[in-house]
Amino acid sequence: FYGTIELASVTKDKKYNMELSQVLHDAKEQGLPNHWLPICEDNGSYYCLLPNNEIRYWTNDGYSDETWLNLADWIKKVWIEGN
Structure with missing residues (x-):
């Protein structure tokens, strides 16, 4: 992970809290x-x-209006520039 953001991952460890299925x-x-x-x-x-x-x-209280064009746009604006 980078900064404060950790992407969900596919792992064999189902107890890992950021495992995609969990x-x-x-x-x-x-x-x-x-x-x-x-x-x-x-x-x-x-x-x-x-x-x-x-x-x-x-958000669990409803939809947010925050959107990004695609994964690359989100990575740049949120993950990299936001950290």
């Missing part, structure tokens, strides 16, 4: 839309990859 399970329990893939957890909210390649920020 992040997905936790997000779905909070109501994340089925077609959204959480790539990063942020204090109970999630950065998600959508089918159209956008990244959207989702």
Whole structure:
């Protein structure tokens, strides 16, 4: 990971709290839309990859209007420049 952001990872260690299947399970329990893939957890909210390649920020109290054009845009603006 870089700075304060740690991406969800595919690992054999299912007890790892940022293991993708666990992040997905936790997000779905909070109501994340089925077609959204959480790539990063942020204090109970999630950065998600959508089918159209956008990244959207989702909070468990509803949708946020924060969006990025694609993963590269999110990496630059949030992960690198935000840290």
